[in-house]
Amino acid sequence: MSKMEIGKKSCDNEKMIDLMKDYREIFWLNPGVNAEECNETPPAVTVNDIDEAEARLIRFAPYIAKVFPETGKTAGIIESPLTEVPELKKALNADEKQELAGSLYLKCDSHLPISGSIKARGGIYEVLKLAEKLAVEAGLLSYDDDYAVLAEDRFKEFFSKYSVAVGSTGNLGLSIGIISAKLGFKVTVHMSADAREWKKALLREKGAIVTEYEYDYGKAVEEGRALAAKDPKCHFVDDEASVDLFLGYAVAGRRLAKQLKEKNISVDNEHPLYVYIPCGVGGAPGGVVFGLKEIFGEDVQCFFAEPTHAPCMTLGLLTGLHSKISVKDIGLDGVTAADGLAVSRPSALVGRLMETRLQGCFTADDERLYPYLNKLYEGDGIFVEPSACATFRGPYLVEKVYGDMGKKEFKKATHILWATGGSMVPEDEKRSYLNLR
Numbered sequence: 001m002s003k004m005e006i007g008k009k010s011c012d013n014e015k016m017i018d019l020m021k022d023y024r025e026i027f028w029l030n031p032g033v034n035a036e037e038c039n040e041t042p043p044a045v046t047v048n049d050i051d052e053a054e055a056r057l058i059r060f061a062p063y064i065a066k067v068f069p070e071t072g073k074t075a076g077i078i079e080s081p082l083t084e085v086p087e088l089k090k091a092l093n094a095d096e097k098q099e100l101a102g103s104l105y106l107k108c109d110s111h112l113p114i115s116g117s118i119k120a121r122g123g124i125y126e127v128l129k130l131a132e133k134l135a136v137e138a139g140l141l142s143y144d145d146d147y148a149v150l151a152e153d154r155f156k157e158f159f160s161k162y163s164v165a166v167g168s169t170g171n172l173g174l175s176i177g178i179i180s181a182k183l184g185f186k187v188t189v190h191m192s193a194d195a196r197e198w199k200k201a202l203l204r205e206k207g208a209i210v211t212e213y214e215y216d217y218g219k220a221v222e223e224g225r226a227l228a229a230k231d232p233k234c235h236f237v238d239d240e241a242s243v244d245l246f247l248g249y250a251v252a253g254r255r256l257a258k259q260l261k262e263k264n265i266s267v268d269n270e271h272p273l274y275v276y277i278p279c280g281v282g283g284a285p286g287g288v289v290f291g292l293k294e295i296f297g298e299d300v301q302c303f304f305a306e307p308t309h310a311p312c313m314t315l316g317l318l319t320g321l322h323s324k325i326s327v328k329d330i331g332l333d334g335v336t337a338a339d340g341l342a343v344s345r346p347s348a349l350v351g352r353l354m355e356t357r358l359q360g361c362f363t364a365d366d367e368r369l370y371p372y373l374n375k376l377y378e379g380d381g382i383f384v385e386p387s388a389c390a391t392f393r394g395p396y397l398v399e400k401v402y403g404d405m406g407k408k409e410f411k412k413a414t415h416i417l418w419a420t421g422g423s424m425v426p427e428d429e430k431r432s433y434l435n436l437r
């Protein structure tokens with residue numbers, strides 16, 4: 001039995017946790033994947049909800065195209081390219097001393113328009129849904145209107161009576177801040193200690209109020225939630241529990257399916273799809289996984305990547321405790337250069353939904369992130385932020401571990417690394433990541 005395989009048995013979970021306590025890299029396969037869900041409670045999220053989210057984003061497309069001209073190419077649909085990364089593959093092959101058999105793609109959410117990260121999916125969706133609800137209830141908008149009217153001053157004035165708040169490690173704040181300010185809402189972003197300075201500065205420039213905390217992400221969310229609860233006209237975007245955020249991310253599944261079809265990439269029993277996504281609290285990657293599993297079922301295998309210093313989702317799934325356990329409880333510090341992943345406690349909503357949908361998790365040392373970032377930039381000319389690099393070893397782990405378990409054929413496999421952020425990083429910051437100082 002291979003060393004990796006033992007991670008599937010619950011009696012070995014303790015061994016995994018011991019390794020995690022030592023900040024060691026692990027690879028864990030989820031024994032519950034593809035199992036029947038026990039339906040004690042009504043499902044938190046249904047396929048019908050994703051249909052609705054998709055339709056809502058289409059209604060808003062004329063507005064988005066009007067106020068964010070950079071979305072003109074896609075007529076107001078916020079989407080990113082799927083691109084092959086042959087040079088990264090060569091560099092990683094050399095690094096890992098292993099020839100990757102499957103093809104390697106990057107899903108460039110790092111280059112999503114408006115806020116330059118995966119948060120442009122869920123974050124923007126939640127605020128749009130709020131705006132639609134308020135405007136329709138006030139009799140100012142109906143579902144079959146051309147939503148471009150929302151750009152008119154009378155709407156801005158209407159929304160200015162309401163406010164939006166969010167707690168964030170940075171990118172969710174950027175996404176919520178930018179769209180809320182554009183619509184006319186008052187917006188407050190509660191930023192954790194890990195948030196980069198440039199993200200705070202950019203938000204202030206866009207008209208958001210930025211509150212800074214000395215503590216980590218969980219605390220920023222908690223404080224933000226408490227403050228927002230005191231104001232009935234304030235909507236709090238709850239990254240730890242929001243179904244709307246989740247649905248905005250889940251729409252990515254169908255969009256990716258369409259892109260794969262356009263590229264003539266088959267996904268079926270013979271042509272498996274492997275998707276690797278960096279995970280913080282779990283909302284963004286969890287939503288994407290939910291959307292992908294709904295379409296591809298067992299033909300897609302999804303993995304989360306986390307930093308060795310903050311593997312909160314892995315710990316929550318392994319123990320079954322989800323949000324009831326923090327990485328601090330096993331002595332980890334939660335400090336990482338992957339600022340978007342610096343989260344100690346996972347989302348309860350998402351953890352449970354991942355029990356039957358996520359194939360596995362692995363962790364990455366911080367030391368890997370900058371070399372990976374540089375390899376992608378030097379090779380394929382794509383810049384991503386450190387958090388977005390946590391996945392790069394994933395395809396190699398999978399081919400190696402599955403190979404050891406007897407599955408040798410990967411030539412027809414497609415591996416997708418989900419790049420989650422990077423295009424908004426300012427030039428000087430970028431140069432320092434790239435050792436170009």
Ligand SMILES: *Cc1c(COP(=O)(O)O)cnc(C)c1O
Nearest residue numbers: 171280281282283284340420421
């Ligand atoms: C937010 C974020 C993630 C992870 O999303 P969660 O919803 O926190 O799990 C990954 N990478 C980047 C760059 C992010 O900003």
